[in-house]
Amino acid sequence: MSKKISLKDIAEAVGVSTALVSYVLNDKDEQTRVNKDTAKRIREMAKEMNYQPNQIAKSLKSGKSQAIGLLVADISNPFFGNLARAIEDEAKKHGYSVLFGSSDENLENSQRLIDTFINRQIDGFIIAPAEGTASQLEYLKKANIPFVLIDRYFKGLETSYVVIDNFNATYQATQLLLNQGHTKVAYVCYKNQLQHTEDRYSGYLQALLDHGNAEDSNLICEVEFNNAAYFREQFIELLQPDRGVDAILFSTNTLSIMGLKIINELNITVPDDLAVFCFDESEAYDLFYCPISYVKQPLSMIGKEAVKILLEQLRGKASSEQKVMLDVEIVARKSCQK
Amino acid sequence: MSKKISLKDIAEAVGVSTALVSYVLNDKDEQTRVNKDTAKRIREMAKEMNYQPNQIAKSLKSGKSQAIGLLVADISNPFFGNLARAIEDEAKKHGYSVLFGSSDENLENSQRLIDTFINRQIDGFIIAPAEGTASQLEYLKKANIPFVLIDRYFKGLETSYVVIDNFNATYQATQLLLNQGHTKVAYVCYKNQLQHTEDRYSGYLQALLDHGNAEDSNLICEVEFNNAAYFREQFIELLQPDRGVDAILFSTNTLSIMGLKIINELNITVPDDLAVFCFDESEAYDLFYCPISYVKQPLSMIGKEAVKILLEQLRGKASSEQKVMLDVEIVARKSCQK
DNA sequence: TTGAAAGCGCTAACAG
DNA sequence: CTGTTAGCGCTTTCAA
Numbered sequence A, B: 001m002s003k004k005i006s007l008k009d010i011a012e013a014v015g016v017s018t019a020l021v022s023y024v025l026n027d028k029d030e031q032t033r034v035n036k037d038t039a040k041r042i043r044e045m046a047k048e049m050n051y052q053p054n055q056i057a058k059s060l061k062s063g064k065s066q067a068i069g070l071l072v073a074d075i076s077n078p079f080f081g082n083l084a085r086a087i088e089d090e091a092k093k094h095g096y097s098v099l100f101g102s103s104d105e106n107l108e109n110s111q112r113l114i115d116t117f118i119n120r121q122i123d124g125f126i127i128a129p130a131e132g133t134a135s136q137l138e139y140l141k142k143a144n145i146p147f148v149l150i151d152r153y154f155k156g157l158e159t160s161y162v163v164i165d166n167f168n169a170t171y172q173a174t175q176l177l178l179n180q181g182h183t184k185v186a187y188v189c190y191k192n193q194l195q196h197t198e199d200r201y202s203g204y205l206q207a208l209l210d211h212g213n214a215e216d217s218n219l220i221c222e223v224e225f226n227n228a229a230y231f232r233e234q235f236i237e238l239l240q241p242d243r244g245v246d247a248i249l250f251s252t253n254t255l256s257i258m259g260l261k262i263i264n265e266l267n268i269t270v271p272d273d274l275a276v277f278c279f280d281e282s283e284a285y286d287l288f289y290c291p292i293s294y295v296k297q298p299l300s301m302i303g304k305e306a307v308k309i310l311l312e313q314l315r316g317k318a319s320s321e322q323k324v325m326l327d328v329e330i331v332a333r334k335s336c337q338k
Numbered sequence C: 001t002t003g004a005a006a007g008c009g010c011t012a013a014c015a016g
Numbered sequence D: 001c002t003g004t005t006a007g008c009g010c011t012t013t014c015a016a
Helices: A007-014 A018-025 A036-048 A055-062 A078-093 A107-119 A134-142 A166-179 A195-210 A228-238 A253-265 A283-287 A299-314 B007-014 B018-025 B036-048 B055-062 B078-093 B107-119 B134-142 B166-179 B195-210 B228-238 B253-265 B283-287 B299-314
Strands: A067-072 A097-102 A124-127 A147-150 A160-164 A185-190 A220-223 A247-250 A275-279 A293-296 A323-326 A329-331 B067-072 B097-102 B124-127 B147-150 B160-164 B185-190 B220-223 B247-250 B275-279 B293-296 B323-326 B329-331
Touching: A007 A018, A007 A036, A018 A036, A055 B055, A067 A078, A067 A107, A078 A097, A078 A299, A078 B078, A078 B097, A078 B107, A097 A107, A097 B078, A097 B097, A107 A134, A107 B078, A124 A299, A134 A147, A147 A299, A160 A166, A160 A299, A166 A185, A166 A195, A166 A247, A166 A275, A166 A293, A166 A329, A185 A195, A185 A228, A185 A253, A220 A228, A228 A253, A247 A253, A253 A275, A253 A283, A253 B283, A283 B253, A283 B283, A299 A323, B007 B018, B007 B036, B018 B036, B067 B078, B067 B107, B078 B097, B078 B299, B097 B107, B107 B134, B124 B299, B134 B147, B147 B299, B160 B166, B160 B299, B166 B185, B166 B195, B166 B247, B166 B275, B166 B293, B166 B329, B185 B195, B185 B228, B185 B253, B220 B228, B228 B253, B247 B253, B253 B275, B253 B283, B299 B323
Parallel strands: A067 A097, A067 A124, A124 A147, A147 A160, A160 A323, A185 A220, A185 A247, A247 A275, A275 A293, B067 B097, B067 B124, B124 B147, B147 B160, B160 B323, B185 B220, B185 B247, B247 B275, B275 B293
Antiparallel strands: A293 A329, B293 B329
């Protein structure tokens, strides 16, 4: 690599000390009242030699890296891809770089990435935590490493987070289906311990109860993550005529897609035979013959807020945790009609 | 932040010099014949104090950061999301971290990200280059910064790259449509100067010619990137009955999705009214009422190869450029039938 | 078998 | 107004 230009090189070229160059190039020459002419010469030389500061050295010195670690649960999921884009965008605006990693919903991956990022002295984290990583977050708290959770949070854990109002999201969607006259509204969800999973279920359930319906385990299809075969089996079971299901609410984008696919295979007509309400956006929804209703998350807002909060913490402004709960948009289209 | 443990801390605790600790913890104690017992005590203390090496300091010293910069054209496109996942996975295996950025097909973004990454002393790049960034790559070459292109490459530029055989991809797809008996096979593509765009068109054209058809501009729908309105207009125009189009080949995933959406709106029946062949995979394809035919790129292979080549370059093994062209898989399903 | 010391590029006291 | 210097945490000669 063609030798990189360092402060020293330009100091020698101009005939001043490195300290002076550092001052000028960091625009501290006003306070320090550096000779205007010297300053100019330094700046010109820096430009001429195409000087690029070595961030690594800066970081070592300052203990700050001007980088944040973004840990998502699965980068190949477009939901997180879009979120990542929003975050990278916003971070860039503030002069921060983004180191990223995908835990793939796996505990060990998550821990390893956290360690790697810490070793690289990232200034803070934005994390969409995988199940069971509460203790990892506890560790971050103890170590006083700033972080903001997105998409998911843990009830027992005092942290900053930016999430959507999950309860309200499913509540509204369910209510909408019920108000359309559907009587047996089924619910499809993952089986896990994540708070947002529970919140979404609670929203669904409360809407049922408020509408005078009873909780009915026959209407629930709860499946493991990453087990397509099991999902297929359970979901087809749910759709058996004897169950009498006339509407379905999916609680995630992946479940929505898998479900719609099977609905297609079984030649079930939406919304005549079955009404459906999906979660999250997907380009896939647009290809379904019937316009899909869905719960729309404010993705770029989530990203923006998360970065904002993290930066505030980094700057020491925010003394305590900030919890942000954003509203979703309910996009009701033909698929949920009676 | 609770004081981080440094080499010095553990050196003091054990009562030896930092040099020794460094040796042991880098497993250089065999060659240097460090006292086995001292080595053991050092290792134990390191574990006890939960020592985490400061990568930043290591980097400053070595000039290497053990990080690679991944620059994709658009992280919110699932194609790149999946690619990113494959790359991050592979890099992690080899002890490298991934810094990532999305140029969003924009020249300035691309340049800024490259600069940022260089300042952070990333060891090398993996880049899905945006249009018109050839000069930026030239610069990297001149600066002797290793990089590998993915997905796209520039004909006039000698670089390492991992791409698919684009010509062959569209050639096969087109041939398949023609062999099914379709006579007017239209082609939908972006209007840009990227090599893979040209290669794909050439493949399509050659298949037409080889089949005894003539080039026909009435069959081409060439649209600008990021201009949905224009696409809609042009695409609907293409589908006018008087054009007689009986089959369509889409040359990217985004075009495929947008196109299928409009086909749905217009109530055109696939494949009876119109056969379609798409590019790339998408969960969206599965929701279309008719099983979609598509060109499948070997994503994780692309990621793996790119990392492999870059690491070889970093280790100084590969003296010259490596060009890898991978075969695609043609997934022919109902949508392309006559 | 071990330690002292230099130095990676930069910043910030402190001195002149 | 400008320069000297120490030191961030680590590796690596060189000397003991």
